[in-house]
Amino acid sequence: MSASPSRFAALALVPLSYAALHAAAILLAAPGSAGALSLGFNICAPALAMLAAWRQCLRTSWRPADGWSLVGLAFLLWCLGMAAPLAQERIASASAFVRYADILLFVLYAVPLTWIAASPFRHRNSRAVQLVDGALALALGVLFFKLTVALATHDGSAQISAAYLAWLFDVENLYLLACIRLRHWAAATRAERELFASLLVFASIYFVVAAFNNHVATLALNAEPGSLLEILVPLPFLAFVAYTLPTPLGKKRTEHRALVLRTRYVRSASPLIMCVAVLGTGLALAHSDYAFGVCGVLVAVAGYALRNVLREVRHVELRAMLRSKQSELEALTLVDGLTGVANRRALDLALERDCRTAIRNGQTLGVLLIDIDFFKLLNDTSGHQAGDESLRRVAQTLSECLKRSEDLLARYGGEEFVVLLPGIDRLGCATMAENLRAAIEQAELGNAGAPSKRLSISVGVACDRPSVLTDRLVLLRDADEALYQAKRGGRNRVALAWEGVIKEC
Numbered sequence: 001m002s003a004s005p006s007r008f009a010a011l012a013l014v015p016l017s018y019a020a021l022h023a024a025a026i027l028l029a030a031p032g033s034a035g036a037l038s039l040g041f042n043i044c045a046p047a048l049a050m051l052a053a054w055r056q057c058l059r060t061s062w063r064p065a066d067g068w069s070l071v072g073l074a075f076l077l078w079c080l081g082m083a084a085p086l087a088q089e090r091i092a093s094a095s096a097f098v099r100y101a102d103i104l105l106f107v108l109y110a111v112p113l114t115w116i117a118a119s120p121f122r123h124r125n126s127r128a129v130q131l132v133d134g135a136l137a138l139a140l141g142v143l144f145f146k147l148t149v150a151l152a153t154h155d156g157s158a159q160i161s162a163a164y165l166a167w168l169f170d171v172e173n174l175y176l177l178a179c180i181r182l183r184h185w186a187a188a189t190r191a192e193r194e195l196f197a198s199l200l201v202f203a204s205i206y207f208v209v210a211a212f213n214n215h216v217a218t219l220a221l222n223a224e225p226g227s228l229l230e231i232l233v234p235l236p237f238l239a240f241v242a243y244t245l246p247t248p249l250g251k252k253r254t255e256h257r258a259l260v261l262r263t264r265y266v267r268s269a270s271p272l273i274m275c276v277a278v279l280g281t282g283l284a285l286a287h288s289d290y291a292f293g294v295c296g297v298l299v300a301v302a303g304y305a306l307r308n309v310l311r312e313v314r315h316v317e318l319r320a321m322l323r324s325k326q327s328e329l330e331a332l333t334l335v336d337g338l339t340g341v342a343n344r345r346a347l348d349l350a351l352e353r354d355c356r357t358a359i360r361n362g363q364t365l366g367v368l369l370i371d372i373d374f375f376k377l378l379n380d381t382s383g384h385q386a387g388d389e390s391l392r393r394v395a396q397t398l399s400e401c402l403k404r405s406e407d408l409l410a411r412y413g414g415e416e417f418v419v420l421l422p423g424i425d426r427l428g429c430a431t432m433a434e435n436l437r438a439a440i441e442q443a444e445l446g447n448a449g450a451p452s453k454r455l456s457i458s459v460g461v462a463c464d465r466p467s468v469l470t471d472r473l474v475l476l477r478d479a480d481e482a483l484y485q486a487k488r489g490g491r492n493r494v495a496l497a498w499e500g501v502i503k504e505c
């Protein structure tokens with residue numbers, strides 16, 4: 001994890017300033033009020049972290065904005081867990097929920113974080129899969145709470161054993177830290193890395209501070225509320241705030257194969273890790289609460305199965321979508337964007353195919369090369385948009401003249417078109433060329449740059465029986481030479497490669 005200098009400064013300044021204020025408040029507090037003041041600081045820190053997370057959520061356009069909002073929710077639950085004793089003191093109820101509300105909230109705070117760490121939150125990830133992951137994370141939280149209460153009151157007393165609680169919270173914190181570390185290690189995008197880096201800073205400090213607080217401050221030193229040691233409690237939250245304050249974009253991770261592979265494996269394995277955690281917690285709970293334990297095992301198995309079914313459905317959908325997109329793209333690569341007729345690539349493929357067929361069947365192949373007359377002047381006088389429109393109208397008029405499915409009209413480039421006429425003799429080719437010229441003339445399209453003010457075309461015609469594949473290029477060259485003749489002859493005419501100009505208007 002790399003941090004910019006501004007991040008290092010914020011990471012040092014924000015928690016230290018807060019800790020100094022916290023310590024001063026405890027030391028200067030009136031007798032008996034240090035505990036309440038310190039509690040205020042301990043509630044304020046996760047509240048600040050919650051605001052920082054939701055600020056990130058508003059900032060980012062990354063879809064896993066869900067990620068940041070869930071982090072905010074986790075901090076809110078922790079904040080409530082910290083404040084719960086205040087309510088517990090006021091509500092004189094013996095219900096288990098009220099008695100263990102703070103422990104429940106401290107356990108549940110991990111649910112949104114577990115969810116983020118398990119769910120891939122990828123762009124195309126389906127909502128249904130995310131919901132299953134969320135349900136599994138919630139099940140894990142509830143089972144873990146049941147296990148916590150069951151183990152911490154294992155001697156039959158209603159009194160929670162602080163020692164057991166300390167160890168169980170260590171397990172919870174370590175599990176979270178490991179999952180977040182894994183996701184950070186395999187984060188592929190900048191936004192994903194930013195989220196998991198912030199969480200990693202928080203979870204690492206939280207693990208150390210919570211272990212110290214639970215084992216040393218509470219159990220070994222028996223620190224009272226309002227003790228100076230409490231200034232450690234807000235540190236992980238303030239470190240999170242400090243880490244998210246500046247918004248450097250961080251270096252783009254190079255997409256080397258190892259990263260791609262580990263991203264793929266970690267993303268696929270994350271939900272499995274959560275299912276295994278639900279399964280393990282369920283099995284551990286089965287000793288003390290058989291029904292709940294079995295439910296946990298069933299939830300783990302059903303959740304994993306459901307998740308796999310949903311992923312498979314998604315894969316099938318994606319494969320079908322990819323296939324149809326691929327065919328669409330393939331079709332697009334063969335079409336001229338301006339006129340909608342076949343493009344040069346399609347022409348090359350068709351010419352080669354028709355030439356092979358003509359060689360195999362001993363047939364003729366006709367090639368008409370068509371050029372719009374005075375097109376440059378049309379562009380110069382009426383503008384390029386009018387030129388484009390004329391190209392579209394010419395292409396449409398020409399394609400309406402082709403009746404046989406084997407015939408092909410293609411844009412050869414610029415204001416030139418080619419018509420392929422397989423299996424037609426020379427007379428047929430010449431007639432077709434004249435029909436095309438006449439059709440354009442009858443369409444009465446304007447060309448302000450032409451002396452006649454009418455748009456016209458010149459056509460060069462070649463027709464032969466190819467004997468080798470390269471003859472297709474000879475046909476094109478002959479048609480081009482004939483076209484040159486037609487232009488030289490005065491335009492708006494058809495020239496035959498084997499005869500010269502046959503039609504003049």
Ligand SMILES: Nc1nc2c(ncn2[C@@H]2O[C@H](COP(=O)(O)OP(=O)(O)OP(=O)(O)O)[C@@H](O)[C@H]2O)c(=O)[nH]1
Pocket residue numbers: 338371372373374375376377379383384385386387388391413414415487491
């Ligand atoms: N509007 C438009 N113009 C194009 C396009 N492709 C090529 N052109 C223009 O077409 C013109 C072709 O001009 P020339 O090759 O000199 O031919 P011409 O003016 O038609 O003259 P002749 O062929 O001798 O009658 C050039 O000005 C090109 O810029 C296009 O897609 N759209």
